[in-house]
Amino acid sequence: MLISEKIKTNQPTVSFEIFPPKPGYPVDTIYDTIDSLSDLNPDFISVTYGAGGSTKDTTVEISSLVEQKHNIPALAHLTCLTSTRDEIDGILDKLEANGVRNILALRGDVPQGSCAVDFSDSMYSHSGDLVQHIKERGGFCIGGACYPEKHKESKNAWDDIVHLREKVDQGLDFLITQLFFDNELFYGFVEKAGSMGVDVPILPGIMPVMNLKQVSKIVSLTGCSVPKKFLRIIEKYEHNPEALKEAGMAYAASQIIDLLAWGVPGVHIYSMNKAEETRRIVNSISTIRGTQNRDCSKL
C-alpha cells in the first residue's frame, strides 16, 4: 500500500526505521528484529541505505521481506549523490519487481574529504533530481527528508525551506524530519514551511536515546539542539546506563504524546533496531493514539 494513502486515514500513523546489518554481516541477523517490530502492526517500516550505497542490496532485500513476508508497506531509502542513472534504475527495477512501492528519495551525505560543489555536475546533485527521475518513471509514492533545525549545509532556515519547497514541487508525497528533541522547534518549522507553500504531510522523526554515546554522536552528526530539560536528564543519569535508558524512552514517549496532541499526521520512530524498547514506547502511547482523530487541517 502507498504510504500517502495510509497517511490519509483518520488515525495518526506509527512507523519505524531500521538499518541493515553492516556490510560483511549476514542479513538474517535482523530477521528477529523485523518479526518483533511487525507484531506491533506499524503503518510502514523504513529501511536505511548505507552511506554511498554500501547496503544497496540488503536495503532492497530487507524492504522486500517486510513487504512480502510481513505484508507491511516498506519504505526503501535511496541516496543518489554518487550514483549513475543506470544504477538508480537498476534498484528501482528490483524494488518494483518485489512489490516495494514507497521510496525515501535522498541525496546522501557528501563523502568525507569532498564538498557539495565537487558534485555540482553530477547526475543528481540534490535529492530533487532523484525525485524528478522517480516521478517521471512513475509507479512509486515518494517521501523526502526535511530538517526542523535546517540542513547543516544550508545558509539559513529560509534558504533551507525554499529548497524544500522546490523538491516537494518536483513530486514528493510526504516528508520525514530529522530527529529533534525540542518539539517547539518542529512546530515552528511546520508552520513556516506551510506558509512557504510546503503542502505535503510532515511526519516527525523521534529517536529514543538509549545511551550516552548515542547522544554525542547524534549531536555531532545532525547538529540538533538539546533542550535544557533533556540535558538535565542526561547529566543526572549519565553514570547510570539503565536509568538513562529508561529516562530516554520516557522522554521520547512524552515527545510523541505532545506531538499527537498537537495533531501530527503520524510519528516515525528511529528504532535503532531495538525492538523491545520500541515496543515499550508504542505500548505507552497506544491508548492516546487509539482515541485520536487527526486534525486534518494540520496535514
Ligand code: FAD
Ligand atoms: P537535499 O534535499 O539535496 O538537501 C541537501 C542540501 O542541499 C540542503 O542544504 C538543501 O537546502 C540544499 N538543496 C536542495 N536542493 C537544492 C537546490 N536545488 N539548489 C541548491 N541547494 C539545494 N543518509 C543516508 O546515507 N542513508 C539513509 O538511509 C538516510 N536516511 C535519512 C532519513 C531521514 C528521515 C533524514 C532526515 C536523513 C537521512 N539521511 C540518510 C541523511 C541525508 O542523506 C543527509 O542529510 C544528506 O546530507 C541530505 O540529504 P537530502 O535528501 O536532505 O538532500
